[in-house]
Amino acid sequence: MEGHSHGFGLASPSWRANLDVVVTVLIVRLKVISRYKGSLVMEMFLPVVFAAMPILLGVAVGGANAGQYFQANTGTSNFKLYMLIGACTFSVVSIMLWLVGYWIRREQETGTLESIYLAPARQVYVLTGVTIYSLLRALLAFVVSLVIGSLVFGVNLLEGNVLGAIGILMLGMLPLWGLSMLFGAFIMRVKEANSVINVMTWVVSFLMGVFFPITMFPPLLRWAAAIFPPTVMNDAMRASMLNLSTFFGSWYISLAVMFAAALTVPLVGYGVFTFTGRSVRRKEGVGQY
Amino acid sequence: MSSIIKVEKLSKTFESKERKKGQRRKLKTVQALKDVSFEIGENEIFGLLGPNGAGKTTLIKCLTTLLLPSSGKAWVNGYSVLDEEDSVRASIGCMLMGDRGLYWKLTGRENLDYFGALYHVPKAVRRDRIDKLADLLHVKDFIDRTVETYSSGQKMLVAFAKSLINDAPILILDEPTVTLDVPTARELRTIVKELNESGKAILYTTHLMHEAEELCNRVAIMDHGEIIALGTPSELKTSLALDDTLDLEGVFPAKAVEAVRALGGVTRIAMKSTNGGRTSLSIISRSGGTILPQIIEALMHNGATIEQLRPKTATLEDVFIAKTGRTLDVDTRQIVVQRGEPGGGP
Structure with missing residues (x-):
């Protein structure tokens, strides 16, 4: 072996070194998922199956007039595309929302979380790498499942503003990242992910109005749902792709709510996540589960 | 002796809930470390001995910043474990969890590259270093296979390579020869000695007395969260000469x-x-x-x-027996103190 060393990373890491952490984490995650190919394929078909259930129910109940009844409450008769957008957006929300929680849990179980905490790389760069990976995965799942869904249900994706919808999706990812860190902090504390996710998945899909407009809710619940970032994103995407008005009536208000959430929620999420990490290290340690 | 690790009155207390059948949950306080103090020299192999539950792993987790101590101070390579965590982490190469701590769906090489990045080892240096470590530890034949296909011994060797990836001045090895066969364990001990001769300080925990006697310049024997004996192996054995x-x-x-x-x-x-x-x-x-x-x-x-x-x-195990009245392979129960009761025994 070579002579005495003072170790790497003792000096303050350069932006290049931090970028290297982000890129390496991203590449590692992509390599791992590429070795579970079935999981990726299933992820792209799941939203189509998820949307098929209410679409078929709608056709069974409403028959040829299903679109007409639907229009009365939503402003569009294209209930198939409405459901499909909801299901695909929910799929993105699911991937993004649980990403930090699942990541923490998975790394705890494999014993690699302690190894990550032993290294001098800042958590924010590791989390950024994990997030970019999830973002890519979520976008791929969204686009492919939307295309598959449009073919299966015979709907035209290009009748609305698709680029606008993708822009909204990107903006909506930021508060989701923040929520994801809040959830990750919770998982780090309670050491249990599956049962929490099982319950929360239904709560989130309900609040988002995946298959119905949130105007159907009673007033208090309606406003609680309206400021929940995934709901705002879902509502704005539908408005963009189906040429509808948003829940808030004006585009400016919807965008302002989304920008406010994009600026504040990630900061709050990261603050709570780092605080919880330190608090857990004061107690039993990050690797215990 | 110039010290590279210095520990002053380090204590760690955990709280846990104990549930007994038919009773309400009680909050228990477990004192895992009790006023531990010692120093490790720059060119030393320092052994930490003691049965399971003695507090060795808790002490190591405090030194590596995985746990925050309840009280006391510690410095690693001159950096405080409380205030300079990143520098402490960069000063240490660590093997803590045996063959855990590796991604099973990645190859050994991919694992080493990943952790090298987390230690800010430049990409080109990483590539070169992984090749050198593969040679040194004789893992070349399987380093490009996914870890899930490794035997326990092979995983341990790659985990050991991971602790060397950042070429840190301090190595902390927690039971590194567990699950290794006898010849491989012997070879690993030889490498540890060579690393020490090349200038690395090594903190080595084991419950195998012969390993400690063979390797360590000084040893601390721990029991119930305290250091009950500290010195060179010969000093400790001489203390039993009578x-x-x-x-x-x-x-x-x-x-x-x-x-x-x-x-x-x-x-x-x-x-x-x-x-x-x-x-x-x-x-x-x-x-x-x-x-x-x-x-x-x-x-x-x-x-x-x-x-x-x-x-x-006399052996080091006899030193432990002389101090505690128990053999080393008996698990130690940690000092459990009911909340509100000061002091208390096991």
Whole structure:
């Protein structure tokens, strides 16, 4: 072996070194998922199956007039595309929302979380790498499942503003990242992910109005749902792709709510996540589960 | 001696909930470390010995910033574990969880590259270093296979390589030879010695006394969260020089053991069960060989069967027995104190 060393990373890491952490984490995650190919394929078909259930129910109940009844409450008769957008957006929300929680849990179980905490790389760069990976995965799942869904249900994706919808999706990812860190902090504390996710998945899909407009809710619940970032994103995407008005009536208000959430929620999420990490290290340690 | 690790009155207390059948949950306080102080020199291999539950892993987790101590201070490579966490982490190469801590769906090389990045080892250096480590640890044949296909020993070797990826001045190795076969364990110990000769300080935990005697310049023996003995292996063994250790094997009823314990000059007795209902008995006495006939008489008179009897030179395990009255392979229960009760024993 070579002579005495003072170790790497003792000096303050350069932006290049931090970028290297982000890129390496991203590449590692992509390599791992590429070795579970079935999981990726299933992820792209799941939203189509998820949307098929209410679409078929709608056709069974409403028959040829299903679109007409639907229009009365939503402003569009294209209930198939409405459901499909909801299901695909929910799929993105699911991937993004649980990403930090699942990541923490998975790394705890494999014993690699302690190894990550032993290294001098800042958590924010590791989390950024994990997030970019999830973002890519979520976008791929969204686009492919939307295309598959449009073919299966015979709907035209290009009748609305698709680029606008993708822009909204990107903006909506930021508060989701923040929520994801809040959830990750919770998982780090309670050491249990599956049962929490099982319950929360239904709560989130309900609040988002995946298959119905949130105007159907009673007033208090309606406003609680309206400021929940995934709901705002879902509502704005539908408005963009189906040429509808948003829940808030004006585009400016919807965008302002989304920008406010994009600026504040990630900061709050990261603050709570780092605080919880330190608090857990004061107690039993990050690797215990 | 210039110290590279310095620990001052480090304590760590955990709180846990204990649930007994039919009772409400009680909050328990577990004192895993109790005012631990020591220093490790720049070119030392320092052994941390003790049974499971003695507090070794908790101490290491505090030194590596995985846990925050409840009180006390510690410096690693001159950096405080409380305030300069990133620098402490960059100063250490660590192997803590045996073959855990690797991604099973990645190859050994991909794992090393990933952790190298987390230690800010530049990409080009990483590539070169991984090749060197693969040569050094003889893992070339399997480093490009996914970890899920490795044997336990192969995983341990790659985990050991991971601890060397950042070429840190301090190596912390927690039971690194567990699950290794005898020749590989011997080879790993040789590499540890070479690394130490090349200038790395090494903190080495083990419950294998022969390993500590072979490798360590100094050792600290831990029990119940405290350091109960500290010195070079020969110093610790010399401290028992006035004592004689006698190992017996056979069948020893409780009353026979008590009869020996009652003899003047017998300082400690430790029992260990072996297969077939036999027991191994270590007796430490202060009276030289003169007490041997009395010991044999006390045992035979009380129904014991002696199958083997051998006097022996002191080992580090004897030091542990002399200090605690137990053998090292008996798990230590941590000091559990009911909330609100000051002090308290096991």
